[in-house]
Amino acid sequence: MTAPLLQVDDLHVRFPxxxxxxxxxxxxxxxxxxxxxxxxxxxxxSIVGESGCGKSTTALSILGLQEATEGSIRYRGQPFxxxxxxxxxxxxxxxxxxxxxxxxxxxxxxTVRTSLSAPLRLHGIKSAxxxxxxxxxxxxxxxxxxxxxxxxxxxxxxxxRQRIGIARxxxxxxxxxxxxxxxxxxxxxxxxxxxxxxxxxxxxxGLSYLMISHDLSVVEHMSDRVLVMFAGQVVEEGGxxxxxxxxxxxxxxxxxxxxxxxxxxxxxSERSERSADLPMLDGRAFVADGSVAPDVFVRPAPSExxxxxxxxxxxxxxxx
Amino acid sequence: MTAPLLDVRGLKVAARLGDRAxxxxxxxxxxxxxxxxxxxxxxxxxxxxxxxxxxxxxxxxPLRVAGGEILFKGxxxxxxxxxxxxxxxxxxxxxxxxEPMTALNPLSTVGRQIAEMFVLHQGKGWDEAQxxxxxxxxxxxxxxxxxxxxxxxxxxxxxxxxxxMIAMALACxxxxxxxDEPTTALDVTVQAEVLRLIKELCAERGTAVLFISxxxxxxxxxxxxxxxxxxxxxxxxxxxxxxxxxxxxEYTRGLLGALPRLGSRSQxxxxxxxxxxxxxxxxxxxxxxxFIAPRAAEGGQP
Ligand SMILES: Nc1ncnc2c1ncn2[C@@H]1O[C@H](COP(=O)(O)OP(=O)(O)OP(=O)(O)O)[C@@H](O)[C@H]1O
Ligand SMILES: Nc1ncnc2c1ncn2[C@@H]1O[C@H](COP(=O)(O)OP(=O)(O)OP(=O)(O)O)[C@@H](O)[C@H]1O
Ligand SMILES: [Mg+2]
Ligand SMILES: [Mg+2]
Numbered sequence: 001m002t003a004p005l006l007q008v009d010d011l012h013v014r015f016p017x018x019x020x021x022x023x024x025x026x027x028x029x030x031x032x033x034x035x036x037x038x039x040x041x042x043x044x045x046s047i048v049g050e051s052g053c054g055k056s057t058t059a060l061s062i063l064g065l066q067e068a069t070e071g072s073i074r075y076r077g078q079p080f081x082x083x084x085x086x087x088x089x090x091x092x093x094x095x096x097x098x099x100x101x102x103x104x105x106x107x108x109x110x111t112v113r114t115s116l117s118a119p120l121r122l123h124g125i126k127s128a129x130x131x132x133x134x135x136x137x138x139x140x141x142x143x144x145x146x147x148x149x150x151x152x153x154x155x156x157x158x159x160x161r162q163r164i165g166i167a168r169x170x171x172x173x174x175x176x177x178x179x180x181x182x183x184x185x186x187x188x189x190x191x192x193x194x195x196x197x198x199x200x201x202x203x204x205x206g207l208s209y210l211m212i213s214h215d216l217s218v219v220e221h222m223s224d225r226v227l228v229m230f231a232g233q234v235v236e237e238g239g240x241x242x243x244x245x246x247x248x249x250x251x252x253x254x255x256x257x258x259x260x261x262x263x264x265x266x267x268x269s270e271r272s273e274r275s276a277d278l279p280m281l282d283g284r285a286f287v288a289d290g291s292v293a294p295d296v297f298v299r300p301a302p303s304e305x306x307x308x309x310x311x312x313x314x315x316x317x318x319x320x
Numbered sequence: 321m322t323a324p325l326l327d328v329r330g331l332k333v334a335a336r337l338g339d340r341a342x343x344x345x346x347x348x349x350x351x352x353x354x355x356x357x358x359x360x361x362x363x364x365x366x367x368x369x370x371x372x373x374x375x376x377x378x379x380x381x382p383l384r385v386a387g388g389e390i391l392f393k394g395x396x397x398x399x400x401x402x403x404x405x406x407x408x409x410x411x412x413x414x415x416x417x418x419e420p421m422t423a424l425n426p427l428s429t430v431g432r433q434i435a436e437m438f439v440l441h442q443g444k445g446w447d448e449a450q451x452x453x454x455x456x457x458x459x460x461x462x463x464x465x466x467x468x469x470x471x472x473x474x475x476x477x478x479x480x481x482x483x484x485m486i487a488m489a490l491a492c493x494x495x496x497x498x499x500d501e502p503t504t505a506l507d508v509t510v511q512a513e514v515l516r517l518i519k520e521l522c523a524e525r526g527t528a529v530l531f532i533s534x535x536x537x538x539x540x541x542x543x544x545x546x547x548x549x550x551x552x553x554x555x556x557x558x559x560x561x562x563x564x565x566x567x568x569x570e571y572t573r574g575l576l577g578a579l580p581r582l583g584s585r586s587q588x589x590x591x592x593x594x595x596x597x598x599x600x601x602x603x604x605x606x607x608x609x610x611f612i613a614p615r616a617a618e619g620g621q622p
Contacts, residue, residue: 189574189578189597192578216508260540293477
């Protein structure tokens with residue numbers, strides 16, 4: 001069996017925070033508390049969970065933008081974090097990122113051509129004609145015209161800017177693309193166009209996506225597998241069908257039940273009340289159902305992620 | 321037939337830039353009945369917020385009303401003086417916004433800010449007003465209302481702040497609550513709680529709601545009637561059930577098809593989302609047709 005493209009093993013990220021209050025001192029913020037997952041070639045793995053649960057911190061660790069406190073990340077079996085990790089250039093060819101707000105992520109003083117050619121030059125492509133060919137092919141792939149290459153970001157609509165953001169992420173032909181809320185700043189109709197584009201590109205180029213989204217209908221539509229995070233931990237992991245058809249953890253069920261969906265609101269479709277059968281769990285308690293906000297300054301109690309059906313895992317309090 | 325609470329007739333708003341006036345709202349008309357929850361949906365820039373600001377009398381330069389009437393309980397709000405409008409706001413008509421921080425005073429406790437509503441609009445003394453403020457916090461289900469009344473806005477989570485906004489808005493039992501994207505900045509589970517709160521409190525008190533959102537799911541789960549805005553026009557309006565079940569306008573159809581639906585992949589496999597530009601031949605013609613369904617006659621006969 002070939003190793004997965006990306007392996008994250010027991011990732012922890014803690015932030016030292018200057019303590020407030022009378023005593024001063026330092027406190028530790030437990031942002032990510034033991035996340036493990038594999039990402040396969042061509043797969044879309046989504047991370048869902050509420051604000052502050054550690055989604056972006058996990059993604060930033062993979063991008064090398066956030067140092068891991070503990071744990072390891074491997075890419076094609078090789079260390080991808082820490083001292084033995086790759087240099088910036090190597091990393092850039094492996095993983096890239098598409099941001100939520102395309103406007104903030106583009107330099108307003110650079111034309112599209114300039115912002116797309118810089119990474120190519122940096123990676124040793126000197127020939128002007130090759131650069132321009134690659135830029136034009138890239139723009140065509142994301143649905144823009146060659147003429148638009150010489151325009152500035154403010155001359156584009158929100159949807160077009162997100163296309164530019166995608167082009168910039170893909171210009172070095174990375175294998176993995178991190179999508180952090182890629183469509184949440186966009187209008188419904190434009191959102192649909194970008195979702196279609198992302199799925200087309202994934203198929204055409206065999207891309208692996210690590211997507212972060214709070215919109216569960218988008219997650220269901222796009223993902224192969226889903227990680228549900230709460231308080232820096234994965235509380236449930238499974239294939240998209242397992243998560244959406246037979247969610248096991250109460251927190252996952254709460255998240256799904258909270259989605260305002262027109263069909264459900266108008267009782268034209270029923271939300272499945274079915275939950276996964278958990279015979280092997282044997283009366284063990286779930287960790288946190290999400291009804292109480294977590295305290296990020298407290299180390300989470302011991303617990304384990306238990307696989308109860310092939311590929312379907314749920315977090316339970318440690319066995320006594 | 322009951323008279324509408326709010327009757328917006330042929331409302332035109334223009335933006336004056338230099339010596340030219342650009343039309344922003346093009347003859348928007350809709351009615352909200354007493355106690356009814358009415359939703360406005362539409363893409364960014366379609367005119368939802370401008371519509372609500374016009375109703376509140378809060379349009380700022382360069383925007384101004386260029387025609388039409390806004391009748392509230394039969395009285396044209398456009399004819400009221402600034403002072404009369406101020407009295408109406410917060411009292412008979414209240415508003416909640418997407419970002420409560422911009423509407424709350426960071427330097428004053430939330431209890432004091434709610435109490436102020438009772439002092440200003442109902443002439444209560446401070447002591448009684450403070451007590452009413454704690455009750456108001458309890459009514460929006462803020463835990464420990466006594467203690468929370470002494471919090472400053474920054475000491476609260478986004479969901480709690482939005483509850484404070486709702487408590488302030490409903491303090492004087494308004495007839496109409498305008499909610500402009502009140503839950504867009506919140507996590508889904510918090511959003512669900514805040515939506516349920518608005519729905520239940522307004523139903524209890526018979527408060528009508530003008531609910532603005534770009535999220536079709538939010539509108540479907542809160543409103544009885546929906547208007548779809550596009551480029552400053554109300555292009556379709558119907559009962560919520562009918563609008564979602566049988567959209568008539570091609571823009572509405574495109575919008576609904578573009579939405580990933582929960583459970584659809586399980587049932588039908590992954591379907592390509594509708595690209596609105598591929599079904600709409602000419603966007604400039606979209607506002608030429610409008611489908612406004614008549615209200616069902618009183619008594620519920622279809
Ligand atoms: N550089 C930092 N210094 C201190 N704390 C941080 C830092 N970055 C993140 N945190 C904290 O770590 C926790 C996880 O943050 P993270 O940004 O990963 O959440 P998220 O799941 O991406 O949330 P959102 O949905 O709001 O983007 C939060 O409590 C956050 O405040
Ligand atoms: N102060 C202003 N000056 C000029 N034009 C304005 C002003 N405010 C709004 N507009 C224009 O009026 C139109 C309607 O804006 P409005 O804010 O009502 O949109 P919206 O439907 O609320 O959008 P969103 O979903 O982004 O909030 C837009 O085209 C906008 O550019
Ligand atoms: Mg984040
Ligand atoms: Mg608006």
